[in-house]
Amino acid sequence: MSIRRFALAALTSALFAGTAVAKDYELLNVSYDPTRELYQEYNAEFIKFWQASHKDDKVVIQQSHGGSGKQGRAVIDGLRADVVTLALAGDIDEIAKLGKSLPENWQTRLPQSSTPYTSTIVFLVRKGNPKGIKDWGDLIKKDVSVITPNPKTSGGARWNFLAAWAYGLKAGGSEAKAKEYVEQLYKHVPILDTGARGSTITFVNNGQGDVLLAWENEAFLALKEDGGADKFDIIVPSLSILAEPPVAVVDKNAEKKGTTEIATEYLKHLYSPAGQEIAAKNFYRPRDEKVAAKYAAQFPKLDLVTIDKDFGGWKTAQPKFFNDGGVFDQIYQAQ
Amino acid sequence: MSRKISPVIPGFGLTLGYTLVYLSLIVLIPLAAMFVHAAQLTWDQFWAIITAPRVIAALKLSFGTALYAALINGVIGTLLAWVLVRYTFPGRKVIDAMIDLPFALPTAVAGIALTALYTPTGLVGQFAADLGFKIAYTPLGITLALTFVTLPFVVRTVQPVLADIPREIEEAAACLGAKPFQVFRYILAPALLPAWLTGFALAFARGVGEYGSVIFIAGNMPMKTEILPLLIMVKLDQYDYRGATSIGVLMLVVSFILLLLINLLQRRIEKP
Numbered sequence A: 001m002s003i004r005r006f007a008l009a010a011l012t013s014a015l016f017a018g019t020a021v022a023k024d025y026e027l028l029n030v031s032y033d034p035t036r037e038l039y040q041e042y043n044a045e046f047i048k049f050w051q052a053s054h055k056d057d058k059v060v061i062q063q064s065h066g067g068s069g070k071q072g073r074a075v076i077d078g079l080r081a082d083v084v085t086l087a088l089a090g091d092i093d094e095i096a097k098l099g100k101s102l103p104e105n106w107q108t109r110l111p112q113s114s115t116p117y118t119s120t121i122v123f124l125v126r127k128g129n130p131k132g133i134k135d136w137g138d139l140i141k142k143d144v145s146v147i148t149p150n151p152k153t154s155g156g157a158r159w160n161f162l163a164a165w166a167y168g169l170k171a172g173g174s175e176a177k178a179k180e181y182v183e184q185l186y187k188h189v190p191i192l193d194t195g196a197r198g199s200t201i202t203f204v205n206n207g208q209g210d211v212l213l214a215w216e217n218e219a220f221l222a223l224k225e226d227g228g229a230d231k232f233d234i235i236v237p238s239l240s241i242l243a244e245p246p247v248a249v250v251d252k253n254a255e256k257k258g259t260t261e262i263a264t265e266y267l268k269h270l271y272s273p274a275g276q277e278i279a280a281k282n283f284y285r286p287r288d289e290k291v292a293a294k295y296a297a298q299f300p301k302l303d304l305v306t307i308d309k310d311f312g313g314w315k316t317a318q319p320k321f322f323n324d325g326g327v328f329d330q331i332y333q334a335q
Numbered sequence B: 001m002s003r004k005i006s007p008v009i010p011g012f013g014l015t016l017g018y019t020l021v022y023l024s025l026i027v028l029i030p031l032a033a034m035f036v037h038a039a040q041l042t043w044d045q046f047w048a049i050i051t052a053p054r055v056i057a058a059l060k061l062s063f064g065t066a067l068y069a070a071l072i073n074g075v076i077g078t079l080l081a082w083v084l085v086r087y088t089f090p091g092r093k094v095i096d097a098m099i100d101l102p103f104a105l106p107t108a109v110a111g112i113a114l115t116a117l118y119t120p121t122g123l124v125g126q127f128a129a130d131l132g133f134k135i136a137y138t139p140l141g142i143t144l145a146l147t148f149v150t151l152p153f154v155v156r157t158v159q160p161v162l163a164d165i166p167r168e169i170e171e172a173a174a175c176l177g178a179k180p181f182q183v184f185r186y187i188l189a190p191a192l193l194p195a196w197l198t199g200f201a202l203a204f205a206r207g208v209g210e211y212g213s214v215i216f217i218a219g220n221m222p223m224k225t226e227i228l229p230l231l232i233m234v235k236l237d238q239y240d241y242r243g244a245t246s247i248g249v250l251m252l253v254v255s256f257i258l259l260l261l262i263n264l265l266q267r268r269i270e271k272p
Helices: A003-015 A033-053 A068-076 A089-099 A136-140 A155-172 A175-187 A196-205 A216-224 A251-257 A260-271 A273-281 A289-294 A307-311 A313-322 A327-333 B012-038 B043-050 B053-086 B092-098 B107-118 B125-131 B139-149 B151-164 B167-175 B180-209 B214-218 B228-237 B241-270
Strands: A024-031 A058-064 A083-085 A117-126 A211-215 A232-235 A239-243 A247-249 A303-306
Touching: A024 A033, A024 A068, A024 A260, A033 A058, A033 A196, A033 A216, A033 A260, A033 A273, A068 A083, A068 A089, A068 B228, A083 A089, A083 A260, A089 A313, A117 A155, A117 A216, A117 A273, A136 A155, A136 A175, A155 A175, A155 A196, A155 A211, A155 A239, A155 A303, A155 A307, A155 A313, A175 A327, A196 A211, A196 A216, A196 B107, A196 B214, A211 A216, A216 A232, A247 A260, A251 A260, A260 A273, A273 A289, A303 A307, A307 A313, A313 A327, A327 B053, B012 B241, B043 B241, B053 B092, B053 B139, B053 B151, B053 B180, B053 B228, B053 B241, B107 B125, B107 B139, B107 B214, B139 B151, B139 B180, B139 B214, B151 B180, B167 B180, B180 B241, B214 B228, B228 B241
Parallel strands: A024 A058, A024 A083, A239 A303
Antiparallel strands: A083 A247, A117 A211, A117 A232, A117 A239
């Protein structure tokens, strides 16, 4: 800021002293596919919350949704997101690494590894569960066909893959056994869509497959849609993965647009009881214990592995499983 | 002293300059940027990427299905053009307008609609399932989507040429004793072939690069129904820009060679 502009700013704020300067904010939240409904509701809540303390400010919040990797690339390539709320930390890591628009330790800046809400991977089956699917082991039974997106192009699919791997590891006791299980599993997958929504369409609208591996919140949404509850059941397996979709302020963009304060507040407010309540209502598992207790009936308890403890974080898991030549490629090359 | 004949549009220098700038901005610079990206790899790395089994399988699939789709449209498209030019019937104008719809429709919409129709439980797909084969999620489905998307090319290139051939020529040939097949072989085909080849080449080139409509119907199984543009997206999702541009370069070179061959063929036909 030049001296003259600073002086001007100082003068104007002096003039308006006491009434705080009214500002216009336009925030862009770049997110992944299934959070559309969540943030529509949350944005309205946040604007109300912000205006309670900044009466004259005008706040407009725009949302952008798409596959998590694609969204991350858009931000690297210059999409001016103030905040990113993506499906996995790995995608925000890449924004930090390639785009250099936020520090690499971004995940330590907010509580709980910057994930205000979590989800997990569950099974969606046809009503009445005709194939009798109860756990991961049933997915590789004869005549069972499984729908899941391609982990190379879908963040959700990577969580699916890792959840399956965790089961294989626990049931078999070794990495070799885990690989064998996952290889078996993907032999039962006839279609690999590019994104989670694509797979949901394949399973729900086109009637393909017996089981859909889905984000818990997507599975709930499928039930909520008209007639969904008459057509599908949710099956919670014995073990799954704690899917942690993180959030971060994109420092460089926010600084340029002068939105650092409000953008940070936007993310912090997600952790407040009001924010947590909205997350739970949209079928994301809240972090707040009180809110979690209130919605306990909605979210059944199950064993959850985590990406950091069990897989050494995305920095290890991504190259090992999903990059070219990784485990996922190997199981298809072997066929 | 010889006088220059002034052309209709003045200023050869100006128009050529404009053409070059325009082409550079729209076509050459973006393509060159792709080559620059790919050139950051050593030759060995580049070669390893484009000869990976998955890439080769996808290459065969993409070019194969595009070829079949272009051939199907080559036959059906000519037939459509024939019907539209040579006959008048109620609703002809409407059908004529419908030919262009595949261009106007977002390809993703087309892909989702075709998939819903042709899955084993879909309106049409169930009959195929009864007969024991699948359309959606197989190369057949990909060909189908490409046939839909590239439908207008052959029709629209053949149609005006066909309209320019007076019926009298065919009648004259018939009077001179030519059989219907001979009329087609010696009168119509030579006149139509250059336009037909253009339409065929356009349809083929468009089919090779098509992503939006195919992705829903393909099933995207590695080694089986994975198209080349999807592999580019896969690389991009790993933030592997160089790998993605390498495949882009591969597609570009193969397409360019094929289009060049078609062009040469066309020139030989036009100058017997």
